[in-house]
Amino acid sequence: xxxxxxxxxxxxxxxxxxxxxxxxxxxxxxxxxxxxxxxxxxxxxxxxxxxxxxxxxxxxxxxxxxxxxxxxxxxxxxxxxxxxxxxxxxxxxxxxxxxxxxxxxxxxxxxxxxxxxxxxxxxxxxxxxxxxxxxxxxxxxxxxxxxxxxxxxxxxxxxxxxxxxxxxxxxxxxxxxxxxxxxxxxxxxxxxxxxxxxxxxxxxxxxxxxxxxxxxxxxxxxxxxxxxxxxxxxxxxxxxxxxxxxxxxxxxxxxxxxxxxxxxxxxxxxxxxxxxxxxxxxxxxxxxxxxxxxxxxxxxxxxxxxxxxxxxxxxxxxxxxxxxxxxxxxxxxxxxxxxxxxxxxxxxxxxxxxxxxxxxxxxxxxxxxxxxxxxxxxxxxxxxxxxxxxxxxxxxxxxxxxxxxxxxxxxxxxxxxxxxxxxxxxxxxxxxxxxxxxxxxxxxxxxxxxxxxxxxxxxxxxxxxxxxxxxxxxxxxxxxxxxxxxxxxxxxxxxxxxxxxxxxxxxxxxxxxxxxxxxxxxxxxxxxxxxxxxxxxxxxxxxxxxxxxxxxxxxxxxxxxxxxxxxxxxxxxxxxxxxxxxxxxxxxxxxxxxxxxxxxxxxxxxxxxx
Amino acid sequence: xxxxxxxxxxxxxxxxxxxxxxxxxxxxxxxxxxxxxxxxxxxxxxxxxxxxxxxxxxxxxxxxxxxxxxxxxxxxxxxxxxxxxxxxxxxxxxxxxxxxxxxxxxxxxxxxxxxxxxxxxxxxxxxxxxxxxxxxxxxxxxxxxxxxxxxxxxxxxxxxxxxxxxxxxxxxxxxxxxxxxxxxxxxxxxxxxxxxxxxxxxxxxxxxxxxxxxxxxxxxxxxxxxxxxxxxxxxxxxxxxxxxxxxxxxxxxxxxxxxxxxxxxxxxxxxxxxxxxxxxxxxxxxxxxxxxxxxxxxxxxxxxxxxxxxxxxxxxxxxxxxxxxxxxxxxxxxxxxxxxxxxxxxxxxxxx
Numbered sequence: 034x035x036x037x038x039x040x041x042x043x044x045x046x047x048x049x050x051x052x053x054x055x056x057x058x059x060x061x062x063x064x065x066x067x068x069x070x071x072x073x074x075x076x077x078x079x080x081x082x083x084x085x086x087x088x089x090x091x092x093x094x095x096x097x098x099x100x101x102x103x104x105x106x107x108x109x110x111x112x113x114x115x116x117x118x119x120x121x122x123x124x125x126x127x128x129x130x131x132x133x134x135x136x137x138x139x140x141x142x143x144x145x146x147x148x149x150x151x152x153x154x155x156x157x158x159x160x161x162x163x164x165x166x167x168x169x170x171x172x173x174x175x176x177x178x179x180x181x182x183x184x185x186x187x188x189x190x191x192x193x194x195x196x197x198x199x200x201x202x203x204x205x206x207x208x209x210x211x212x213x214x215x216x217x218x219x220x221x222x223x224x225x226x227x228x229x230x231x232x233x234x235x236x237x238x239x240x241x242x243x244x245x246x247x248x249x250x251x252x253x254x255x256x257x258x259x260x261x262x263x264x265x266x267x268x269x270x271x272x273x274x275x276x277x278x279x280x281x282x283x284x285x286x287x288x289x290x291x292x293x294x295x296x297x298x299x300x301x302x303x304x305x306x307x308x309x310x311x312x313x314x315x316x317x318x319x320x321x322x323x324x325x326x327x328x329x330x331x332x333x334x335x336x337x338x339x340x341x342x343x344x345x346x347x348x349x350x351x352x353x354x355x356x357x358x359x360x361x362x363x364x365x366x367x368x369x370x371x372x373x374x375x376x377x378x379x380x381x382x383x384x385x386x387x388x389x390x391x392x393x394x395x396x397x398x399x400x401x402x403x404x405x406x407x408x409x410x411x412x413x414x415x416x417x418x419x420x421x422x423x424x425x426x427x428x429x430x431x432x433x434x435x436x437x438x439x440x441x442x443x444x445x446x447x448x449x450x451x452x453x454x455x456x457x458x459x460x461x462x463x464x465x466x467x468x469x470x471x472x473x474x475x476x477x478x479x480x481x482x483x484x485x486x487x488x489x490x491x492x493x494x495x496x497x498x499x500x501x502x503x504x505x506x507x508x509x510x511x512x513x514x515x516x517x518x519x520x521x522x523x524x525x526x527x528x529x530x531x532x533x534x535x536x537x538x539x540x541x542x543x544x545x546x547x548x549x550x551x552x553x554x555x556x557x558x559x560x561x562x563x564x565x566x567x568x569x570x571x572x573x574x575x576x577x578x579x580x581x582x583x584x585x586x587x588x589x590x591x592x593x594x595x596x597x598x599x600x601x602x603x604x605x606x607x608x609x610x611x612x613x614x615x616x617x618x619x620x621x622x623x624x625x626x627x628x629x630x631x632x633x634x635x636x637x638x639x640x641x642x643x
Numbered sequence: 644x645x646x647x648x649x650x651x652x653x654x655x656x657x658x659x660x661x662x663x664x665x666x667x668x669x670x671x672x673x674x675x676x677x678x679x680x681x682x683x684x685x686x687x688x689x690x691x692x693x694x695x696x697x698x699x700x701x702x703x704x705x706x707x708x709x710x711x712x713x714x715x716x717x718x719x720x721x722x723x724x725x726x727x728x729x730x731x732x733x734x735x736x737x738x739x740x741x742x743x744x745x746x747x748x749x750x751x752x753x754x755x756x757x758x759x760x761x762x763x764x765x766x767x768x769x770x771x772x773x774x775x776x777x778x779x780x781x782x783x784x785x786x787x788x789x790x791x792x793x794x795x796x797x798x799x800x801x802x803x804x805x806x807x808x809x810x811x812x813x814x815x816x817x818x819x820x821x822x823x824x825x826x827x828x829x830x831x832x833x834x835x836x837x838x839x840x841x842x843x844x845x846x847x848x849x850x851x852x853x854x855x856x857x858x859x860x861x862x863x864x865x866x867x868x869x870x871x872x873x874x875x876x877x878x879x880x881x882x883x884x885x886x887x888x889x890x891x892x893x894x895x896x897x898x899x900x901x902x903x904x905x906x907x908x909x910x911x912x913x914x915x916x917x918x919x920x921x922x923x924x925x926x927x928x929x930x931x932x933x934x935x936x937x938x939x940x941x942x943x944x945x946x947x948x949x950x951x952x953x954x955x956x957x958x959x960x961x962x963x964x965x966x967x968x969x970x971x972x973x974x975x976x977x978x979x980x981x982x983x984x985x986x987x988x989x990x991x992x993x994x995x
Binding site: 443444521543 | 646653657660661663664665667668671680683684687688690691694698701702705709712713714721722724725728729732735736739740743744746747748750751754755756757760761762763764765766767768771772775776779780783786787789790791793794795797798799813814833834836838839845875878879880881883885887888890891892893894896897898899900901902920922923924926928929930931932933934935936937938939941
């Protein structure tokens with residue numbers, strides 16, 4: 034770890050964008066363990082903190098799905114070990130229905146927010162933005178640190194909610210009131226729901242602090258020559274993601290606060306005409322609208338899925354281009370389509386609510402706008418395909434996951450055309466078709482994009498490589514497994530099998546899939562085990578992996594590969610390099626690649642011509 | 644014991660895989676990085692092609708296997724429209740799916756690394772991009788057009804002659820109400836609900852129209868071939884009336900009634916024959932998370948011939964009679980009293 038000698042002191046970094054000279058880089062600023070690894074203000078360390086927290090959450094969230102898949106796949110069997118672990122939640126080795134719903138709720142919340150929002154954006158925005166735009170750190174390293182610690186506090190409270198006597202929130206990750214508002218309607222709506230709401234509120238703060246930082250860094254701190262049309266697509270993707278987050282998360286927070294008021298202050302924002310069978314009492318609340326919450330929720334909830342998928346689109350574009358040894362096809366179209374997706378993201382939320390009694394005329398506009406999103410999505414897919422065309426493809430693990438991403442994005446995107454069409458949504462709403470759709474298009478795809486990014490930038494993060502053989506095993510089992518798990522669910526959905534049912538034995542209409550459910554559960558367990566293999570590979574390689582010996586192991590053009598192998602706080606020794614071209618000059622004029630820092634030669638083909 | 648064994652086997656598997664992976668790294672050092680890279684690239688290129696072919700075969704096989712298990716013919720007129728829309732969408736998206744997946748994996752295989760090939764510098768082409776903006780836009784216009792055409796047909800006003808039935812969800816079951824002879828639903832107020840007194844909807848007995856209303860938890864009866872309009876309510880949390888055979892679905896929201904209508908095409912008896920299942924019933928499933936009993940919140944729809952419907956209706960006692968067992972003349976006073984208080988409460992809470 035010889036690089037530590039060159040590490041910047043903290044106080045220097047506050048004045049980051051000023052020019053640094055080599056002589057400043059002594060070791061007169063001692064970093065303690067605490068300032069380096071815990072309350073760090075180095076964007077790279079914060080990124081790793083998000084990443085490791087995200088990995089821990091992903092294991093927990095994944096484990097939840099394994100537990101409830103046991104129930105779905107083997108509804109008539111008992112698993113005594115469950116009682117050993119879970120106690121009263123699995124008496125006699127069978128999941129208690131309330132706990133089954135708690136598991137599905139937490140699985141959704143954890144993976145959507147804690148893993149695929151914080152774990153993904155938190156990791157890659159923090160890590161890549163300063164490195165790729167040429168900045169020494171974020172606009173506000175302190176705010177960046179706060180962002181992580183709010184996330185950490187949210188995590189602690191969410192974890193704590195698992196251990197309260199009445200159990201964690203169990204009304205689904207969407208937590209629709211009145212179910213989520215009334216403790217008498219469900220055990221999970223007691224203290225567990227309060228903890229859920231508080232954790233989510235802290236989470237929103239984390240997201241806002243982070244996003245504001247990402248936006249200001251991208252807009253203000255690009256190095257000389259790095260115009261917005263020269264930044265890698267990852268940066269554009271992360272910018273749009275941050276803007277979406279800033280505009281939509283506050284709306285979610287307002288929805289949550291009104292819900293807290295309804296729960297504890299006797300207000301009736303969401304409550305009206307309620308008589309509870311469990312207490313045989315009518316509630317005093319009148320005049321509220323349960324649907325109002327759904328509007329507030331989905332006004333974030335829909336942009337949220339783009340908050341998840343946009344960063345991975347950026348990562349995949351860059352990884353794919355670098356490994357196809359060929360520029361990304363249609364850079365401006367890629368930016369334009371991401372912009373279109375970001376704008377449309379705000380105009381489609383009610384397609385989650387076609388069957389809530391929404392005015393059909395209003396519904397028609399949401400159908401139109403929803404299906405419009407397919408156009409920019411199609412542009413992106415065809416541009417990726419053309420990027421592969423006539424390339425010279427290196428199947429690094431990052432590249433394989435990028436190809437897998439595109440395959441899954443196509444499959445999941447096409448089923449979105451079914452669900453966005455209100456006519457079909459009447460039949461398919463809240464069935465397994467929806468489960469299959471969103472797991473493929475934003476769950477597994479986003480994971481693939483994230484894996485692509487992790488395998489690709491791991492050498493930059495830790496100065497070591499991950500084990501390739503394990504990576505290939507990870508990729509192939511995950512790809513095949515993802516299709517085996519989710520493809521058949523479309524058929525269940527077409528048959529109208531409702532989601533959030535833990536036992537179909539009482540239903541003549543839905544009990545024809547027992548064998549299939551068992552099959553899916555077994556594959557889920559295998560795929561989960563392989564993810565643990567990835568986690569092992571990750572941590573093992575961090576300490577024992579093959580060392581990176583060259584500055585630019587992938588032969589990539591972007592700025593992060595001009596930093597030392599183990600960059601210190603401040604990223605570049607000496608001056609920040611100047612940029613002279615876009616990030617995609619691969620295979621130009623017969624050269625393998627031309628780094629962004631290289632001035633345009635006199636005889637070179639002009640930019641954008643071929 | 645078996646749990647321990649499974650864990651032991653898993654751990655062993657992990658260790659074996661890890662050792663192989665570790666060894667392969669040493670081998671690659673011995674063989675030279677370039678050679679290992681080329682070999683890995685060839686293997687993965689081949690696997691990508693194999694995945695495409697096996698995947699497409701798998702998709703076909705999956706279709707064959709599940710063809711009979713996904714729902715048969717739609718049992719309502721609206722269901723037919725939805726099925727038509729489904730076939731149009733499957734056709735269009737199916738073509739796109741097959742073409743794009745083939746291109747993706749074929750390109751990956753064909754253009755895998757080759758020492759001799761130089762990647763083609765091809766940053767953009769406006770014509771191509773315009774093409775794949777326009778083609779999806781046209782395809783989607785078709786889908787939106789059909790979709791909205793059917794959507795407005797399905798969600799349009801119910802015909803005047805439609806039978807109106809009220810269905811109310813509660814944790815965890817369904818309550819059905821028929822308007823009785825006067826064809827008008829009586830007034831109700833949720834604070835008047837009194838399950839002990841068999842008034843599960845809180846009907847106001849001083850409203851004449853309420854006195855002949857029929858309330859039942861048994862099943863929802865409807866006449867074959869006659870449009871039926873459902874007025875959907877909830878007594879506690881959000882539920883959803885899911886009628887899978889009719890392909891219909893609508894949320895039940897407390898405080899905000901919703902509606903849907905359709906025309907059942909086959910009686911329950913006919914469906915028994917059609918499906919070859921003597922126990923066939925039209926089931927109502929709750930399709931919106933409503934608590935721990937959500938998965939068991941089932942109702943039954945009986946679609947019958949008109950004569951059978953009349954016979955069934957004639958046998959039903961109005962809720963008023965069940966809730967007020969005294970002779971018909973006497974109860975008017977206490978009933979009026981209780982509703983009076985309810986009404987006062989109602990005005991109070993309104994003025995609040």
